Amino acid sequence: xxxxxxxxxxxxxxxxxxxxxxxxxxxxxxxxxxxxLLLHMLAGISALATRPRLLLSQLFSVGVLxxxxxxxxGTFVGMVLGLQGYYILSQFGAEQTLGVMVAxxxxxxLGPVVTALLFAGxxxxxxxxxxxxxxxxxxxxxxxxxxxNPVKRILTPxxxxxxxxxxxxxxxxxALGVMGGYFVGVGLLGVDDGAFWSQMQSKIDLNExxxxxxxxxxxxxxVCTWIALFQGYSAVPTSEGVSRATTRxxxxxxxxxxxxxxxxxxxxxxx
Amino acid sequence: xxxxxxxxxxxxxxxxxxxxxxxxxVDIDIPRGKVTAIMGPSGTGKTTLLKLIxxxxxxxxxxxxxxxxxxxxxxxxDLYRLRMRMGMLFQSGAxxxxxxxxxxxxxxxxxxxxxxxxxxxxxxxxxLEAVGLRGARDLMPHELSGGMARRVALARAMALDPMxxxxxxxxxxxxxxxxxxxxxxxxxxxxxxxxxxxxVSHDVREAAQIADYIYVISNGKVVEHGAPDAMMNSASEWTxxxxxxxxxxxxxFHYPAPGLEQDLMGGA
Numbered sequence: 001x002x003x004x005x006x007x008x009x010x011x012x013x014x015x016x017x018x019x020x021x022x023x024x025x026x027x028x029x030x031x032x033x034x035x036x037l038l039l040h041m042l043a044g045i046s047a048l049a050t051r052p053r054l055l056l057s058q059l060f061s062v063g064v065l066x067x068x069x070x071x072x073x074g075t076f077v078g079m080v081l082g083l084q085g086y087y088i089l090s091q092f093g094a095e096q097t098l099g100v101m102v103a104x105x106x107x108x109x110l111g112p113v114v115t116a117l118l119f120a121g122x123x124x125x126x127x128x129x130x131x132x133x134x135x136x137x138x139x140x141x142x143x144x145x146x147x148x149n150p151v152k153r154i155l156t157p158x159x160x161x162x163x164x165x166x167x168x169x170x171x172x173x174x175a176l177g178v179m180g181g182y183f184v185g186v187g188l189l190g191v192d193d194g195a196f197w198s199q200m201q202s203k204i205d206l207n208e209x210x211x212x213x214x215x216x217x218x219x220x221x222x223v224c225t226w227i228a229l230f231q232g233y234s235a236v237p238t239s240e241g242v243s244r245a246t247t248r249x250x251x252x253x254x255x256x257x258x259x260x261x262x263x264x265x266x267x268x269x270x271x
Numbered sequence: 272x273x274x275x276x277x278x279x280x281x282x283x284x285x286x287x288x289x290x291x292x293x294x295x296x297v298d299i300d301i302p303r304g305k306v307t308a309i310m311g312p313s314g315t316g317k318t319t320l321l322k323l324i325x326x327x328x329x330x331x332x333x334x335x336x337x338x339x340x341x342x343x344x345x346x347x348x349d350l351y352r353l354r355m356r357m358g359m360l361f362q363s364g365a366x367x368x369x370x371x372x373x374x375x376x377x378x379x380x381x382x383x384x385x386x387x388x389x390x391x392x393x394x395x396x397x398x399l400e401a402v403g404l405r406g407a408r409d410l411m412p413h414e415l416s417g418g419m420a421r422r423v424a425l426a427r428a429m430a431l432d433p434m435x436x437x438x439x440x441x442x443x444x445x446x447x448x449x450x451x452x453x454x455x456x457x458x459x460x461x462x463x464x465x466x467x468x469x470x471v472s473h474d475v476r477e478a479a480q481i482a483d484y485i486y487v488i489s490n491g492k493v494v495e496h497g498a499p500d501a502m503m504n505s506a507s508e509w510t511x512x513x514x515x516x517x518x519x520x521x522x523x524f525h526y527p528a529p530g531l532e533q534d535l536m537g538g539a
Contacts, residue, residue, distance in 0.1 A: 142365030145325050146379045146427075147351040
C-alpha cells in the first residue's frame, strides 16, 4: 500500500517535470521561430528599395496615425512634470532648474518609455490584429500561392516602419513635453524664461542624454514591432486566437520595454 | 506524348497532424485538361491535400509531382516559379482587403511581370469580364457578396494564365444563383483556357455536374474513384451513402456512445 503511494507520488513528480520540460521546450521553440522570422524580415529589407511605396504606406499607418496620441500625451506629461517639478524644486529654491529636470526626465526616460508603451497600445497591437486576421482570412496563404513571399511583402515594410517611427515619435513626445513643462513652469508658475532654457542648454548633454534616449527608442521600436509581427504571424487563425495574440503583444511589449529600459539605463548611465 | 501524363501525380502520400493521420498512403492522378473533383466528408483533409500540392505543407512521406517536378524537393525559388503556374481559389476568396477589386486582380501581374500599366489594365479588365465583374472593378472587397468575392478571386487566380487552378470548396455557403454561376464558370474556364482544374468539395451534386473524374477520400485513404456516373451508381455502400447523401449507412448517424437507456438512467 505504502509502496503504491510512493510510486504514485513518483509518477506525479515525473509528470510535473515532464510538463515543465514541455513548457521550456515550447518556449525555446517560440524563441527560435521568432528569430527565424526576424532573419527573414531583415533579409527582405533590400527588396524594399525597389518598392518604397510599401514602406511609405506603413510609415503612415504605424507612424503618422500615432502622432496625435503621442503629441497629446507628451504635452500633458510635460505639463505634469512642470507642475510636480516646480512644487519640489521650489522647496529648495531651485525652481530655476525646472527646465533641466523636465528635459532630462523626458529625453532620458519618459520620452522613449512612455512613447513605447503608447506605441505598443496604439500601433503595434493593430499590427498583430492585422497580420493575425490576414492569416485567419487566408490572405497570407493566398499570397504564398501567388508566389509572393508574405514575410517580405507584408511583414518587412511594417517592421521597418515601426523601427523608423518609434524614435521620431519619442522625439516628438519629448519636444512637446518640454513645451508643456515650459507652459506650466514659465507661463503659469513664473519660472524665469531665460533660466529655464539656459539651464537646460548647459546641463543636457547631446551624447549622454539625447543620444542615449534615441538609442533606447530605437531598441524599443525594434523589439515592440518584432513582438507584434511575430505574434500576428504565429497567431492561431481564429477570432479567439487573434484576440489572444493581440493581448500578448501588448503585455509582452510592455514588459520588454520596462525590462530593457532598466538594462539600458544601467548600461548607459551607470558609473 | 507528354500531354498524356497526368499533370499531378500523388503517390503513397502520408501526412499527419499531431497524432492524427490525415493521409495514409494516398495515390491520386490528376489528368491534364480535365476537371477532377476530390470529395469526402468534412474534416477529411481535402484542403490539406491542396496545400500539399501547392507545397505549403510538407508530407511525412510519399511524393507529389506537378508537371514532372517533385514539389517538396524544389527550392524556394523553383517552388515559387511553379506556383506562378498554379492558381488557387480559397474558400474565403482570400482577397487583400485593403485594395480594390481591380488592384487585387492586378496584384500577381504587377508582382511577377514588368508589363506597362496600360497593358495591365487591359489584362485585368479581360479577366474580370470573364467572371462577369468588369463593372465591379472599383469596389472594395468588403462591398462584395460571397459569390462575387469568389469570382474576383477566380479572376485573380487566372491572372497569370496558369496551367491549373485548385478550387477549395467553391460552392460552400453560396445561394443557388451564385452556385450556378460558379459551376458554369469553372467548367467554362477549364474548357476555354485549356486548364486543369482540381475541385475540392463536399457538394456532391454540383461537383459531379462539372467533374470529368471523381476521387472520394475518407479516413486518410482514397475510398473510390471513377467517372461521375459510375460513382453515383457505385456498388460500395459507403460511396453510395456519401454520393446520395443518406443519413445512415456505413457512416453511422450516431456518434459512438453508450446505449441510450444506460446513459439516461446512469446520469448524475
